[in-house]
Structures are given as C-alpha cells and as structure tokens.
Amino acid sequence: MEGKFFSWISCSVILSLAVMIGIATPGAEAQRAFFVFGDSLVDNGNNNYLATTARADSPPYGIDYPTHRPTGRFSNGRNIPDLISESLGAEPTLPYLAPELTGENLLVGANFASAGIGILNDTGIQFINIIRITQQLQFFQQYQQRVAALIGEGQAQRLVNGALVLITLGGNDFVNNYYLVPFSARSRQYSLPDYVVYLISEYRKILIRLYELGARRVLVTGTGPLGCVPAELAMRSRNGECAEDLQRAAGLFNPQLVQMINGLNSEIGSNVFVAANAQQMSLGFINNPQAYGFVTSKVACCGQGPYNGLGLCTVASNLCPNRDIYAFWDPFHPSERANRFIVRQILTGDTRYMNPMNLSTILALDART
Ligand SMILES: *[C@@H]1O[C@H](CO)[C@@H](O)[C@H](O)[C@H]1NC(C)=O
Ligand SMILES: *[C@@H]1O[C@H](CO)[C@@H](O)[C@H](O)[C@H]1NC(C)=O
Secondary structure, eight states: OOHHHHHHHHHHHHHHHHHHHHHHHHHHHHHEEEEEEEEEOOOOGGGGGSSOOOOOTTTTTTTTTTTOOOSSSSSSSSOOOHHHHHHHHHOOOOOOOOOOOOOGGGGGGGOOOOOTTOSSTTGGGOSOOOOOHHHHHHHHHHHHHHHHHHHHHHHHHHHHHHHHEEEOSSSHHHIIISSSSTOOOHHHHHHHHHHHHHHHHHHHHHHHHHHHHHHOOEEEOOOGGGSSSOOOHHHHHHHOOHHHHHHHHHHHHHHHHHHHHHHHHHHSSSOEEEEEEEHHHHHHHHHHHGTTTTTSSOSSEBBSSSGOBSSSOOOTTEOOOOGGGBSSSSSSBHHHHHHHHHHHHHHHHOOEESSSSSHHHHHHHHHHH
C-alpha cells in the first residue's frame, strides 16, 4: 500500500515535471544566444581584466547601471548590447574574460569586445594591451570548444548558427589611427578615400571569418557621427559645429559598408549580414536634441574643458546631475538614454537605418524557421 502510494506520488511528480519542462521548452528555444565583437561602444568589461588605459571600471561609470557601480561599460548605465539583450529577453552578455562565464552562463552567449580596438591591428596601439579583432575571433573559436564540451558538438554548432551577433568597428580606425595626431603615418600613407577603401576591404575579411566560424545573423554597425562627439567639438570644431574631416570620414565609410555587405550577402545567397547605420541613428538627437528630451547633444555629462570634451571621465570630472537629459555621457560615448534611441532604430528602423532589414523583422523571420 505504502509502496504503491509513494510510487503514485513519484509518478505524478515526474508527470508534473514533464509538464513543466514541456511548458518551459518553447521559452528555452526562443532564447537565442548573443555574441558581441568590437570596440568601446559594445565592450561589457573585458578591459577590466587587462593592463590597459582604455577602461571604464571606476566611478562615475555605471552610476545608473542597476548595481550603480562601474562595470567596464563606457556608459552611465546600459550600453547598446545590453539593450539588444533586453529586447531578446536575455541577460546581458558577460565579458569573455569574466571568471563567471562558465557552465550554463556560456549558453547565453558572450561579449568579446574590447575598448580601443579597430579594424586594423595598429589602431589603438597607445592603449597597449587590448583584445584586437583577430584575437576576439580566436576567443570565439575557443568559446565554441568550451560549449561543445558542455553540450556536445552538434548542439554547440546549433547554438552558434542560431545566435544573433553584433559587431561594431571602424570609429577607432579614424579617431585612434588616421586622425590620432596631425600628419599621422596613416594619413601620409593614404588619402582619406583610399583609406576608407582599405578599411572596408579589411572589414570584409573579418566578416567572412565570422561566417566561417558559424555566425548566421550578424548586425554590423558602421561608425557613429564621429565629428559630433564632445571630444571632437573640443579639439577640432569651429563654433561647435561637427568637425568636418571626421564627418567626411563617416560619410565615406558608412555607405561603402552597406555596399560591401550587400555584396557579401549576395555571394553567400542569404542575408547573413545586416548593416546598422549608427550615424543616421544619431542624427536626430544630435541635430534636434530637444525633440528627444535632451538639453544638449554637444556637452558631455562627464568630463572637463570645452563641451566637457577633454581628457577622461573620472571622479574629479564635472558630472551632470541628470544623465537622461544628455545625449553624450562622456567625451566619446552616448548616454544610456541615447543608446535606447539607437537600439529602437535597430529594432524598427526603415532602410535608411537598417539594411536590408531591421532586427524585429529578423526576429520574426527566424522565429518561423
Ligand atoms: C592583423 O594581425 C593578424 C594576426 O596577427 C593577421 O592575420 C592579419 O593579417 C593582420 N591584419 C593586417 C591588416 O595586417
Ligand atoms: C522594420 O520594422 C517595422 C516593424 O516594427 C516594420 O513595419 C518595417 O517594415 C521594418 N522595416 C524594414 C525595412 O525591415
């Protein structure tokens, strides 16, 4: 009797467990992994683990993050990948170098980005120890071996093929290379139009490598409005207008990126790569900050000197009391609220912003397959 009773109980426990798993499974399947590559716009804290000067691991960075502590993100709060994770219904990606990135956490994805890097190996050399893009891709390969050891090779492959990928490169190849110093070696080597052609051809190789490593949905951002950031207003602008040379660079780079991506997709025969025009996405709040609830798009919240655009954002800098009314958090990086406007366009923007389609279309398409 007693035995039977217990076996009935364990039976129903197993049954209800099965029901719970049955209910949980569609949710678990909908959860896709997310991988992030690139520079400080998307670094979630890898540089905290490196001997480099390109870091955001001390206050007031992170002041509006849920923990109100610095995390290594170059933002007062969340950055672009965090907000994409949020729209996927996922946890933020952990930095690849974070010790917590083990076991189940690996299945969420990983963030390989490192502040200061660019398309070219010699971009950001002044930051010394940063994870250049080739190394980020090698880490991605290593990550896949670790996941395969956890869930098997076939499942690992499926996780990577089904993932969303974000890659953000290019800004530093201008700011921390071509225009780093007047008459830089690069600017003597290449005219600006030739340099852009060279960058695009190198970016193409990086994207092909990502494809070879299993990426099948890749958001590729071009450069933002390089000449309009407070740092450039402080260093290069006349009367607070966006610096002409950097605007010209972004204006050459972004359309050629779209062309290159269209070419790659037609060679592959599938829309693997999607271009996100960050310059266009920022134009609205830069030209008309009040319409977006910002008091300014010229002055950084945290910094010093003209436009708070000089030097680093540190505990000794000027700090605005309300970060939500500033488009720029520090001399180079948007505030969380500006990042939200950017991610909104990534999700729902038309072809002026997203080519050949936006993220909500991607998510709807991929949910059907
Ligand atoms: C950058 O370095 C990697 C690895 O050291 C190398 O494979 C690649 O060709 C280099 N890229 C350029 C543009 O020199
Ligand atoms: C972008 O997303 C919206 C839905 O939010 C959709 O109506 C629109 O057609 C999409 N545009 C493109 C180019 O994919």
